[in-house]
Amino acid sequence: MSANISTNVSMNLSTSTPVEIAIQAADFSLADEVALLEQDNLTDGAVVTFTGRVRNQNNGNSVSSLTLEHYPGMTEKALAKIIIQARERWNIGRVKVIHRIGELHIGEQIVFVGVTSKHRHDAFAANEFIMDYLKVKAPFWKKERITLGKNTEGIAEGENSSDTNTREEWLDAKDSDNNKAQTWS
Numbered sequence: 001m002s003a004n005i006s007t008n009v010s011m012n013l014s015t016s017t018p019v020e021i022a023i024q025a026a027d028f029s030l031a032d033e034v035a036l037l038e039q040d041n042l043t044d045g046a047v048v049t050f051t052g053r054v055r056n057q058n059n060g061n062s063v064s065s066l067t068l069e070h071y072p073g074m075t076e077k078a079l080a081k082i083i084i085q086a087r088e089r090w091n092i093g094r095v096k097v098i099h100r101i102g103e104l105h106i107g108e109q110i111v112f113v114g115v116t117s118k119h120r121h122d123a124f125a126a127n128e129f130i131m132d133y134l135k136v137k138a139p140f141w142k143k144e145r146i147t148l149g150k151n152t153e154g155i156a157e158g159e160n161s162s163d164t165n166t167r168e169e170w171l172d173a174k175d176s177d178n179n180k181a182q183t184w185s
Contacts, residue, residue: 017093017116021079023070025102028112037094037114044093044116048123050131052111054104061146064166068101068110071139075099082133086115089129090122097130099140129184135177142171 022028030051037047054066083095093116100110113130117123148165 017095019080019083019095020097021076021083022096022098023072023075023101024098025100027100027109028098030109030112033096033098033112033114037096037116041094041116044118044123046117046120046123047114048116048120048127049112049114050127051109052131054106054108054110056106058144058146058171061144061148063106063144063146065103065105065145066110067103067143067145067168068099069141069143070099070101075139078138079134082130082137085133086126086129090117090126091119092117092122092126095126095130097134099134099138101140132177132181132184136173136181143168144171 030049034047034049037049054063056063079097079099083097086092086095094114095116096112096114098112100108104110111131111134113127113134115123115127115130117126145166145168148167
């Protein structure tokens with residue numbers, strides 16, 4: 001995937017407070033995103049953010065990278081629907097969702113969800129709701145490159161091999177993520 005792939009959608013969603021959805025290969029600055037949520041926003045007392053990063057292990061395997069793909073157009077609509085549902089449940093102000101695509105490496109940022117509201121309860125709940133639904137409802141496909149361990153087949157005892165078995169696996173939503181999203185129903 002090209003590093004300049006980006007889809008940004010700004011929408012009103014029947015309110016006067018901004019909503020922004022960005023699907024992009026480029027990294028983002030957490031400080032810049034928080035500043036944008038706060039800029040000229042004197043009505044909201046709470047700003048809650050979540051940032052997800054690529055971790056080095058999953059399901060007992062060492063992870064070396066994560067590749068994310070999406071369905072352009074459909075993904076933005078799914079995210080907008082999730083945000084609309086959050087607005088119906090809580091009194092929230094500004095919302096920003098960034099989801100990266102392409103090949104990402106250990107420690108890199110994957111996703112940002114920022115929500116403002118007059119009070120912390122609504123901002124925390126809406127942020128968690130958006131993230132929970134994003135994990136199971138948004139059309140992203142994740143492929144992990146995992147290392148299975150050293151390949152010792154055909155190596156005589158006492159010899160070392162630097163070769164490792166790696167493979168790529170497409171990931172399904174975890175049962176725990178599905179169960180967490182179901183708690184909002």
